[in-house]
Amino acid sequence: MRRYYLLRWLFFMTGLVLLALGITLTIKGQRLGIGPWDVFHVGLFQKNGLTVGMWSIIIGVLIIGTTVIITKKLPRIGTLLNMLLLGIFIDIFNFFIPEPSTWPGVISIFLLGVVAVGYGTGVYVSANLGAGPRDSIMMLIVEKTGWNICMVRRGIELVVLAIGFSLGGPVGVGTLVTALFVGSIIHVSLPQSKLILQRSMGHNNAQTVSYLESKRF
Numbered sequence: 001m002r003r004y005y006l007l008r009w010l011f012f013m014t015g016l017v018l019l020a021l022g023i024t025l026t027i028k029g030q031r032l033g034i035g036p037w038d039v040f041h042v043g044l045f046q047k048n049g050l051t052v053g054m055w056s057i058i059i060g061v062l063i064i065g066t067t068v069i070i071t072k073k074l075p076r077i078g079t080l081l082n083m084l085l086l087g088i089f090i091d092i093f094n095f096f097i098p099e100p101s102t103w104p105g106v107i108s109i110f111l112l113g114v115v116a117v118g119y120g121t122g123v124y125v126s127a128n129l130g131a132g133p134r135d136s137i138m139m140l141i142v143e144k145t146g147w148n149i150c151m152v153r154r155g156i157e158l159v160v161l162a163i164g165f166s167l168g169g170p171v172g173v174g175t176l177v178t179a180l181f182v183g184s185i186i187h188v189s190l191p192q193s194k195l196i197l198q199r200s201m202g203h204n205n206a207q208t209v210s211y212l213e214s215k216r217f
Contacts, residue, residue, distance in 0.1 A: 007200050008127040011193060012078060013085075015124025020089030022120050025113025026174065027052065027090075028099050029106045033172025035117070035182070036161035037134060043167025053091030057083060063133040067140055078130025086132070110174055117178075118185025125186075126193035 026034045027042060034042065044055040060083035064075050100106045125131070131139065134156075141152050157179070165171050 004201055007197060008129060011197055012081075012124050012127035012129045015120050015122070015127065015193075016082065016085050017089055017120070018116050018123060019120030020086050021093050022113045022116025022118075023086075024090055024093035024097055025109050025116060026178065027094065027113075028097055029108075029110030029113060029174065030170040031103075031106050031172070032110050032174030032177070033170050034174055035178035036157035036164065036175065039164030039169035039171055039175065040160040040167075041164070041169075043164040043169030046169070047167045051091050052094060053087035053089070055087075056090060057087035060084075060087070060133040063137045067133070067136050070140060070144075075136070076130030078127070079133060079136060080130075082124070082130065082132040110177075114178060114181055115185060118182045119189040121182070122186050122189025123193045125190055126197055 023035075023038055027038060030042065033039075038052075041052050041055045041059065044050075044059075045052045048055075050058075064079065064083060068075065100109050138153055138156055141147065141156075145152075161171065161175070
């Protein structure tokens, strides 16, 4: 059982690093446009300074605070770590990764970033240690209203996209690519990651794995 917990944390941390790398790569290829939340964070950075990672953390804190006030429940440890570490990793990668100077470079780094975002999300979510702040507020709205999850997700993304665009965040064909394909990649990466995690425990521990997956730690 201890091995399973360690594997879950390994998947969680690996997924966050991969997700942050993907976000940074898309930002480096921002001439094509980037995802709605990243448009928002980059717009705040361009308008008010600090860093993209810091704005990711600040918005995460505001979202978690709102969720706690409404639900009167403390967030899971994975949600807090997601909020904090994702922003830190984004700033680290942003410091070391240069911007491409050619259009083939922009396109390549952006598409690689989209794939990394999709796989990073699938890997970290498979650990079942807590959703990120943005997913938490989405699920809260769904729970309170009964609205369709896809409608709620798209509604939230349209709002933050509009705000980010008004702040000067980069919107373009890449924004559409992100909206269309990241979800499809997660649809593949999440079950793959869950299967790898379960197989890492061995066949004899399958029932234990299923039981633990159903719990919220």
